Amino acid sequence: MQDQTLDFETSVFDKEYITLGDRREAIVRGGRHLFERLPQAFDGVRQIGVIGWGPQGSAQAQNLRDSLGNTVRVTVGLREGSSSMQEARAAGFCEQDGTLGEMYEVIAASDMVLLLIADSALATLYEQVFAALRPGTTLGLSHGFLLGHLSQIGAGFPTDVDVIAVCPKGMGASVRALYVQGADVNGAGINASFAVHQDRTGHATDRALGWSVALGAPYTFQTTLHSEYLSDLSGERAVLLAGVHGIVESLYRRYRDQGLSEHDAFRHSAESVTGPISSLISKSGLDGLYRSLDADGREVFADAYSAAYPVGLELTHEIYDEVRSGNEISGVVMAGRRLARFPMGKIDDATMWQVGQKVRADRVPSEIPLDPFTAGVFCGVMMAQVDTLIEFGHPYSEIANESVIEAVDSLNPYMHARGVAYMVDNCSTTARLGARKWAPRFDYLLTQQAYPAIDSKEPVDRTSFDAFEGHVLHDVLRVCAELRPSVDIYVG
Structure with a gap:
């Protein structure tokens, strides 16, 4: 059985409770009117590195960039020579302005790293990724697969970083499509869950919620990283x-x-x-x-x-x-x-x-x-x-x-x-x-x-x-x- 004792505190967004059957859950409603709160949610974050250009990576990088404007730089990190480099450039990311680069360099330079590469690549590359993270930064995931893999092999996340997750409840194409199609409709997007696995900075919850709001999630509900990968x-x-x-x-x-x-x-x-x-x-x-x-x-x-x-x-x-x-x-x-x-x-x-x-x-x-x-x-x-x-x-x-x-x-x-x-x-x-x-x-x-x-x-x-x-x-x-x-x- 999973632990149902879930609640969270946020100093940036408005938490509310909804009653679902015999249970009460805390959520945050999204909406473009909340974008003005994003600089506060990402306080101390100068650069968000989005690692990977798959369906989720490409969608999330573009949504974050469009929501954050010039307040936080969103940089895409890819493998050297990746065939996705040209696709990222076509979407407006480029080396010249620092919004596109080699993945490990982007990881080392970012205050918040969203690791959105394929699951099999996560299992292969996690040690190099962890080594590139600076202490005090935030590691973000959109799936609990890596936790499951680490648990199997007796490993864990670095202890000196935040570990959070925001998991859109839809494919990457939907995350982008509804955000774009709903440009004139407040709150249009794909629902997301969030989890705080490690909070070393004290900012993990607000950063996770800010991430979800910036993706366009109409509402964000809480889970755990373990519960998420089991259900997903x-x-x-x-x-x-x-x-x-x-x-x-x-x-x-x-x-x-x-x-x-x-x-x-x-x-x-x-x-x-x-x-x-x-x-x-x-x-x-x-x-x-x-x-x-x-x-x-x-x-x-x-x-x-x-x-x-x-x-x-x-x-x-x-x-x-x-x-x-x-x-x-x-x-x-x-x-x-x-x-x-x-x-x-x-x-x-x-x-x-x-x-x-x-x-x-x-x-x-x-x-x-x-x-x-x-x-x-x-x-x-x-x-x-x-x-x-x-x-x-x-x-x-x-x-x-x-x-x-x-x-x-x-x-x-x-x-x-x-x-x-x-x-x-x-x-x-x-x-x-x-x-x-x-x-x-x-x-x-x-x-x-x-x-x-x-x-x-x-x-x-x-x-x-x-x-x-x-x-x-x-x-x-x-x-x-x-x-x-x-x-x-x-x-x-």
């Missing part, structure tokens, strides 16, 4: 990525077997999940999606949910065990050593994903079906992840964001625009490895256990659905929806 790694291996991948592949085959054309099978599976189902959950929650169905649709939803939930619960528990045991972290580190020889292939040449390209090209949004069977399967697996994280004591804000909000407000809209296969082939290495490992498990168990239970002559056991309508998640999502920005992400 588990979530992307479950419903956020691997789960949705396995769900739609299993449904596509099922609908084809039932006689639907390739085009219609894709519309009733992947298009339905990433389109109307995700949109309804985003605005109205899982219970709102269920209530939107007619009487016959609710019966179909209930049976599909009841059959899919046990599969989701079993697999999410297994995934969680693999993450907290260190097996998933070890697997990522070992894969990092193999990838030069055995690079990951793409999945988008498979028939289903080729069909998907044609479907998206001919898409009429108003004609995408809200399939109640698809909705029930998706929500059953999603709620199973929620219940797993509740059982292991994670904060409700973290559970809602890692299981629902990140999916329907960040990841699924990208999948809707470009395809589930695109997401699986273009996300972080850690997530791509997880999707390839766990998606087949969701696919197989749904196909082998959930769907036969529905197709048998016996009534489906609805025990799991009996808890659905009164579930605490619905109240949690309603409160979170009040903090949601009015801007929906647009993916061109």
Whole structure:
């Protein structure tokens, strides 16, 4: 079980409490009106070094630069000769004004270092990074992977620096897109969690909150670095990525077997999940999606949910065990050593994903079906992840964001625009490895256990659905929806 005794003090931002179910959590609401407080939050920080130009590094460097203006210099640090140098220059960072440089030089010169390189690189390079940090500086992470790796090998962070985390609950492209799209809408952006792992300067909390506000987070909630990596790694291996991948592949085959054309099978599976189902959950929650169905649709939803939930619960528990045991972290580190020889292939040449390209090209949004069977399967697996994280004591804000909000407000809209296969082939290495490992498990168990239970002559056991309508998640999502920005992400 995780420790639920979380609270924080800030001298810069306005802390408030929200009630989620039977718990009270402290948060900070974001907004561009708070940018004027950022110099105070970063008091003593003359330079923030953003190390890495992956999806998070590029998005966060640009958001921070745009929010901070001339008050704090934001400098990007990359490996000597990195192919990303030109991309950073194109975004306005350059060597001549000191906003682009070699990573270790940037680390040594920065008062706050945001380490946003790939997880496998973190495992390889952390000693050199730590050696380059000056005492009294702040080390920032956007993922708890490094803590998990250090714990496994019996190492730790330097004791003379702050260690904080700000973890946006969305992919890097969403972090940048919503910030830009919401330029005229106060509070538009991606939610984030924050954690203070070490506070040696006494400024760690305000710097973490300032970082989150500067990224454009509509609201920032508290977690621990340990809790974050358990929920984040588990979530992307479950419903956020691997789960949705396995769900739609299993449904596509099922609908084809039932006689639907390739085009219609894709519309009733992947298009339905990433389109109307995700949109309804985003605005109205899982219970709102269920209530939107007619009487016959609710019966179909209930049976599909009841059959899919046990599969989701079993697999999410297994995934969680693999993450907290260190097996998933070890697997990522070992894969990092193999990838030069055995690079990951793409999945988008498979028939289903080729069909998907044609479907998206001919898409009429108003004609995408809200399939109640698809909705029930998706929500059953999603709620199973929620219940797993509740059982292991994670904060409700973290559970809602890692299981629902990140999916329907960040990841699924990208999948809707470009395809589930695109997401699986273009996300972080850690997530791509997880999707390839766990998606087949969701696919197989749904196909082998959930769907036969529905197709048998016996009534489906609805025990799991009996808890659905009164579930605490619905109240949690309603409160979170009040903090949601009015801007929906647009993916061109």
